Amino acid sequence: MASDKRVDEIIDRYKGEEGFLIQLLLDIQNEFNWIPKEAILRISTRLQIPLSHIYRVVSFYKVLNLKPIGRHVIQVCLGTACHVRGGPRILDAVENTLGIKAGMTTGDMKFTVKRVNCIGCCALGPVMVIDNDYHCKLTPAGIKDILARYD
Ligand code: FES
Incomplete structure (x- = not known):
């Protein structure tokens, strides 16, 4: 399960930057080895990005994983x-x-x-x-x- 504290720290790296979403998601994935639903909800809430947009981005880029992946x-x-x-x-x-x-x-x-x-x-x-x-x-x-x- 993703800790809100770690997710918040990663989100804070990109605050105010444009075009950051993919890099932010990659950082989340590097931290947890996948992109947990809780992290997506947190990004959406904190940065006021619609959930549908984040899911569209995650689905488009095959490198991003919505399920835990192997080592x-x-x-x-x-x-x-x-x-x-x-x-x-x-x-x-x-x-x-x-x-x-x-x-x-x-x-x-x-x-x-x-x-x-x-x-x-x-x-x-x-x-x-x-x-x-x-x-x-x-x-x-x-x-x-x-x-x-x-x-
Ligand atoms: S078809 Fe190009 S690397 Fe496999």
């Missing part, structure tokens, strides 16, 4: 180039290894799996990114070993 975020690319190079089989291998579907988090809060569209290195596909590590030219057989490197 490691796996982004599997299913953009066109990765798709034709076997991206769906990579996603299947990740899902089967972890026992969850894209959009979900493992019960131990270790991994969250997301599907994304193009992460800018199409020639190296199929690609997935875990946290800030790019894994390229993947094969389904190699997925288990890659995931085992993260604790």
Whole structure:
């Protein structure tokens, strides 16, 4: 649960600045590892920003999470180039290894799996990114070993 004190401290960093909302939300996420509903209510109340606007922003930016996420975020690319190079089989291998579907988090809060569209290195596909590590030219057989490197 988000503490009002921590949320207030983060809000106070941006008071009076224009175009701050996304950075404010990113800071909230960095603090709590997701964006709790209580924090959104607090931002809305304190800065008089309509809730609907904040939710629109959070929904638009895929980097912002309205649910708790795992310690490691796996982004599997299913953009066109990765798709034709076997991206769906990579996603299947990740899902089967972890026992969850894209959009979900493992019960131990270790991994969250997301599907994304193009992460800018199409020639190296199929690609997935875990946290800030790019894994390229993947094969389904190699997925288990890659995931085992993260604790
Ligand atoms: S389509 Fe996967 S990186 Fe571009």
